[in-house]
Structures are given as structure tokens and as C-alpha cells.
Amino acid sequence: MSRYLLRGGRVIDPASGVDERRDLLIEDGVVASTGATLDEAGAEVIDVAGAVVAPGLVDLHTHVREPGREDEETIASASAAAAAGGYTAICTMPNTDPVADSAAIVEKVWALGREAGLVEVVAAGALSKGQRGEKMADIGEMVRSVARVRLFTDDGHGVQNSLFARRVMEYLVTFDAIYAEHCEDEALAAGGMMHEGERSMALGMRGIPSEAEELMAARDIALAKLTGCRLHLLHISTAGTAEIVRRARAEGVRVTAEATPHHFSLTDAELESYDPNAKVNPPLRTEEDRAAIVRALADGTIDAIATDHAPHALEEKDVEFQYAPPGMVGLETSLALTLTELVHPGHISLTRAIELLSVGPSRILGLPQGGPLTSGDPAHVVVFDPDGEWTVDPARLRSLCKNTPFVGRKLRGRVLHTFFAGRLTVRDGVVLAGELV
Amino acid sequence: MMKHLLSMDQLSSAEIVTILDTAESLRSVTDRPIKKLPTLRGRTVCNLFYEASTRTRISFELAAKRLSADVINFSADSKSSVAKGESFKDTAWTLEAMGVDAIIVRHGSSGAPHQLSQWVKASVLNAGDGQHEHPTQALLDLYSMREHFKDLEGLKVAIVGDVLHSRVARSNVKGLVTMGADVILIGPPTLIPPQAATWGARIGYDLDEVLEEIDVCYLLRVQKERQSEQLFPSLREYAALWGLDSRRLARMKPEVLVMHPGPMNRGVEIGADVSESPRSIILDQVANGLAVRMSLLYLMLGGRSEDGEVFE
Numbered sequence: 249m250s251r252y253l254l255r256g257g258r259v260i261d262p263a264s265g266v267d268e269r270r271d272l273l274i275e276d277g278v279v280a281s282t283g284a285t286l287d288e289a290g291a292e293v294i295d296v297a298g299a300v301v302a303p304g305l306v307d308l309h310t311h312v313r314e315p316g317r318e319d320e321e322t323i324a325s326a327s328a329a330a331a332a333g334g335y336t337a338i339c340t341m342p343n344t345d346p347v348a349d350s351a352a353i354v355e356k357v358w359a360l361g362r363e364a365g366l367v368e369v370v371a372a373g374a375l376s377k378g379q380r381g382e383k384m385a386d387i388g389e390m391v392r393s394v395a396r397v398r399l400f401t402d403d404g405h406g407v408q409n410s411l412f413a414r415r416v417m418e419y420l421v422t423f424d425a426i427y428a429e430h431c432e433d434e435a436l437a438a439g440g441m442m443h444e445g446e447r448s449m450a451l452g453m454r455g456i457p458s459e460a461e462e463l464m465a466a467r468d469i470a471l472a473k474l475t476g477c478r479l480h481l482l483h484i485s486t487a488g489t490a491e492i493v494r495r496a497r498a499e500g501v502r503v504t505a506e507a508t509p510h511h512f513s514l515t516d517a518e519l520e521s522y523d524p525n526a527k528v529n530p531p532l533r534t535e536e537d538r539a540a541i542v543r544a545l546a547d548g549t550i551d552a553i554a555t556d557h558a559p560h561a562l563e564e565k566d567v568e569f570q571y572a573p574p575g576m577v578g579l580e581t582s583l584a585l586t587l588t589e590l591v592h593p594g595h596i597s598l599t600r601a602i603e604l605l606s607v608g609p610s611r612i613l614g615l616p617q618g619g620p621l622t623s624g625d626p627a628h629v630v631v632f633d634p635d636g637e638w639t640v641d642p643a644r645l646r647s648l649c650k651n652t653p654f655v656g657r658k659l660r661g662r663v664l665h666t667f668f669a670g671r672l673t674v675r676d677g678v679v680l681a682g683e684l685v
Numbered sequence: 686m687m688k689h690l691l692s693m694d695q696l697s698s699a700e701i702v703t704i705l706d707t708a709e710s711l712r713s714v715t716d717r718p719i720k721k722l723p724t725l726r727g728r729t730v731c732n733l734f735y736e737a738s739t740r741t742r743i744s745f746e747l748a749a750k751r752l753s754a755d756v757i758n759f760s761a762d763s764k765s766s767v768a769k770g771e772s773f774k775d776t777a778w779t780l781e782a783m784g785v786d787a788i789i790v791r792h793g794s795s796g797a798p799h800q801l802s803q804w805v806k807a808s809v810l811n812a813g814d815g816q817h818e819h820p821t822q823a824l825l826d827l828y829s830m831r832e833h834f835k836d837l838e839g840l841k842v843a844i845v846g847d848v849l850h851s852r853v854a855r856s857n858v859k860g861l862v863t864m865g866a867d868v869i870l871i872g873p874p875t876l877i878p879p880q881a882a883t884w885g886a887r888i889g890y891d892l893d894e895v896l897e898e899i900d901v902c903y904l905l906r907v908q909k910e911r912q913s914e915q916l917f918p919s920l921r922e923y924a925a926l927w928g929l930d931s932r933r934l935a936r937m938k939p940e941v942l943v944m945h946p947g948p949m950n951r952g953v954e955i956g957a958d959v960s961e962s963p964r965s966i967i968l969d970q971v972a973n974g975l976a977v978r979m980s981l982l983y984l985m986l987g988g989r990s991e992d993g994e995v996f997e
Binding site for chain 1: 772773774792793794795796797799800814815816817818849852855878880881883884
């Protein structure tokens, strides 16, 4: 296996408390040594002066469309998009066709991830059979499968029946597995296409009130207290939910939360153009909500930035707003949006950004990722230029789908190289898919 | 004049006045033995209707024909290419390829005319989109009010009923506020969310409280198909609290106007006798719709309004 010497980068490794200019030697899949100036000793030297060297990013929330809609995204194409975005692990959502509610499906996802070989593909399992919220999925079998599922969710739907939610939480305690909720009271949200407020009223679109999310978040926290189950709240989007999570954590409830780049970058003002690419669930909220999510990311209430990467075919998005499915791709813009919207304006430090994109999500999943990048640790590494400007161009995205409202947006922060288990998966911004397997 | 008419937001009070003045000049054409002007000869106007509509489509069709335009009607019914799965965008591009100059679109999805205007070179006229807007209805309503009250400034207009789901209400509030009218929205909070206050209108729940002060009582259609949504207990209770019956009409100013965009539910939002009373101008609204739509086509497709010579 190749040896690489990353020369002169700014190593930011929150897990070891490091933020300094250091060299990093990668050998046999691990960090062989670090130091102020390391000897080349036959390694290939990559000059990374001026760039940040950090643990590889971990996405808690990726929709691949395999099995079922391979025209929209395969596990291989999602892996390439993830690597290009600086990721070394993605957690795939179970709302495929068929739903990942059995060992056979999660093992297939896991195996296809291994085959692609660009990132660790961590399959999430469904909570309920077919994600219908009625019968438990094969939870224990998925935990014990080679995919070793740790996170269960019916994402795309919230669990509507409180008794069912309670029972699943109780059962998950057996495995100390995570109950992850898409918080949405479907009766309150029914028919909604955007955030309910002044703008939905003016645009004549049925709204989804913040309370549809907040009620379920509050219910789940109460049930997590009751059952002792680990709870993770997916893509929280409102000021109210952030406050509910803040209070629960102060009380010591085992709850974690994630927020997406679009919810900290955009508001419902995007909808004024009726651009179906800005349609997403939970919907883009108000400026007040956006600012509250930014504060919750900064103060530790939210543990992770997750993409909710949701590819949709052009023919499905390029229709009347009402008929377009919700969702946008995000793996290739998340780091740059974090830097552009949070770090450069001074809302959070670079170290906090790495915590949110790597350390936090890795800990939630219990992965051997997210650092530390010290001797003997696995070499999952991203190298990025925090100031490098680029413009989001659909033609250059590796994802098979290009549904993003950020098209044409100039962002600051560019991935240079990604190492997955010591292998270069991205070099100078180019995915090295051909060299793998 | 603007290229597209998508929303009443686009129009200043001066532009609204131009549209209404032009409509007034054109109205006389309807009284001639030969009801036709050559203005839009050689231009093609397409009615693209994704929602069933008889009155609005006929009104636009007649307006275009009176101006000598060629008119094609495209209804997205069970026999059309839409039923075969053709997308909105492909339909738009097909019409574009045939060289239409204007597309008059009605669609059940809010914002569809906005999207259409980004895809085609033709002028787009919004003939009603989802729960968003219905600007030509608002313009014909303003025209009808102006026929009776010289000045719209300071006019007290109550809009009663289902504001939440009404594109007519949205366009009318915007147009009336632009013209300086004093708008009061009346109905239960299930039909009038508090955000409507940001439109510059007042909100009230009690129709009886405002009867004596208003100049216009504009009744919105109760959408019976929404009964399952539990917006109010029953049509009977709605009629009792917010329906305009002759007893309420008797308490209003003698010169008050009763308006309704149609089609009416007699006995629910409007009493049968009220709709036929001299205070009701519901049929004038229909007639004025033709003139206002002629005016818009005339102004948007390259006619002139200043000298009026084409009307002679």
C-alpha cells in the first residue's frame, strides 16, 4: 500500500485537541506518525500548505436510491459524490424500494458499499415493516447482520402512533440502538408544501406549521425519558425544536440532533420563485428559525450537520411545484456551505465545524472515524482549502441527480483530497473511482 | 405595459387605472352591431386550462376574438396529451413551437404561471392558479366597483368567507389596497389566518359588526368540497353567521354593492333574494370581465391606449 506524506497542512483534530501546522504520514491505512516536520522516507509527498487536514466527514443522513431507483442514485454514485464532498462515511436511509427493513436488504446495501470502496457505507434500518409504522421491522436481525445496523428510522415519515413509538424504543434498548425520528405530525402537515407562515399565505400554498415538527420532537423526548432509549432527531428545522432539544439535554435525556446545510443557509424566501428544487421536507423555515438553528449548532445543542441528500430525477422535479417530490442533493455542497455560512461569517470556529461534520456524527454512529488522527489511528482524512472559491455547477456534481437550489451559488471552501482508510479516494478534487476495488 | 400578468403585486395604481380606462373604451365595442376590432389580427392566443372552467375560458376566448386574434383552446382533460402523461413543460414548449403569442393559463397548482413564464417567450396571463391569485378577476371587480363609486380610495370593502383557500381574495386584497381602499376580511379564523393582516387588510370575525359601515360586500364562494376539513360545523351555521341574507342587506347602506365571483351557493354565502336584488352587480361583473380581458390582451400584445384611435 502507498505511503503519503501530507506536508505543511493545518491539522484540526478535535478528538485529540489539536489545531496546529503539522505533517501527517499515512501508511497501511493508518496514520503512521505526525510531527512538525516529518522525513519523507520514501513516501509520496503531497504539499498541503495552507489547507486544513481533518478527520474525514461523516454523513448521518444520505438517501441512496438503491435498491429501487438506480436511475436516481446508486450506492456507487452516492459514494463518489460523498468522497468528492470530503466524506469517508455515509449512513444510508432505509426508504428504498424495497424498504431496508430486513437483514437481506441492509446486507446488500453494506456489500454494495464495500464494492464501491470509496466510503464506509453504514446502512440504517427501518423501524417498521415497509415504514408503515404498524409492525416492527426485523430489528435484531439487522443489528446482528454483517451490516451491524445501529440506527433505525422510518425517515420520510414520522412514527404517528405513540404506542408503537414507545414499544420500538423499549425494544431498541436491548441493543442500545438508536431510534431516529423524522419529526412530523402527518395530520397537521397534511397537504403542506412549504413552511406555514406569511409567505405560504401570500403564495397560496398550503403550509406545514412548525408545530408539526415540535409536537413529535417533544413526544419522542418524553418517550425516550420513559424508555431510556437513545433518541436522535433528524433534520431539525425550527427555533422551537432547537429549544425543546436544549432543555431535554439539560435534563440529561439521551437525545442527539442534526441539522442540514439548507436549513442553516436558506429560508422560505426561496419559495417565492416557485422553484421545485427549494421544496424539501421539513420545509425551509423563516429567518428567525434559520438563525436559531445556527445558534444551536454553535452552542452544542445540535451534534451534527447532516445532508439529507435526496436525489430526484429531473423529470420528477421539473414539474409544477405542487407535484414535485421534496428533497435536494447535498453531499457535495455541505462542507462549503458550512464554511461559507457558518465559519467565514464567524458563527462557529473551524474546529466546531469539524466536530459537526465529523466527530459528532461519527460518535453517534459509534464508528471508528472522526479522529483522533494520531499514530496508529485509521487514516480517514479530508484535506480542504477553507478559502477556495467555486461555483456550484450541476454538470460537475458526481451525484446522478442535480436537484439543488444552490446552482450558480459561489461558495468558499473546496475539497482537495480525501483518504478513506489510507487510500486516496479524491485527489485534487477528482474522484479516483477507477483505482479502486 | 408588462409582458406577463402573474400577480396583482406587479401592478401599480397607475397601471391599474390604465387597464380599467382602456377597458372602458373597449366596452363600447360590445354595443356595436359588428363587435370586432382588427387590433390583434394575426396574433395567436392559447387558452391553456388545467382546471375545468367555463366562464373564465369563454370570457377570454371572446375577448381575444373581439380583437381578431386567432384562439386555440387546450384543455387538460381525459382526451388530451396531458392524460397521456405529457408534462406541463413539454406542453408549454409544444405551444411555443407553434408560435403562440400569449398563453392564458389556469392551473390547480399555485405558481404554475410563474413557472410557465420562465419557459416560454409568449406572454403569460394568469387565469387563476391554485390558491394563489386570479388577477383578471380582481381587475374586473375593481372595474365594477369603479363604475359605481368614482374613487376607490377610502372605499370600505368587506371580503367575506374562505380567504385561506381563495385566489380571488388574494388578488382582490392586493388590488384594493394598491388603489387605497379600506379592506376588511370577515370570517372565522379557520378561513382567515392571522397572517392575512400583513396584506394591509383588517380582520374581523363578525359580519354584523361591519354591515353599516361598508360600501361593498364581496362574498366568497363556500367550497363545499372542503366540508370534510372541519373548517366550520355546518353550512347551516356558516349561513347563519356569515351568509348575506335580506335581513342583513336591509341594515346596510342603501348604495352598498353586493358582489360575488361566481359560481354562487344560494342559501349559503348569499340569499337567493339578495343575489337578485338591485344591490347585486354579479351579472355586471361577468360583462365587465370581457372588457377587462380585452383591455389586457390589447395592452399586453402591443396595442396602444393613449390615443384611442384604434377604437374609432
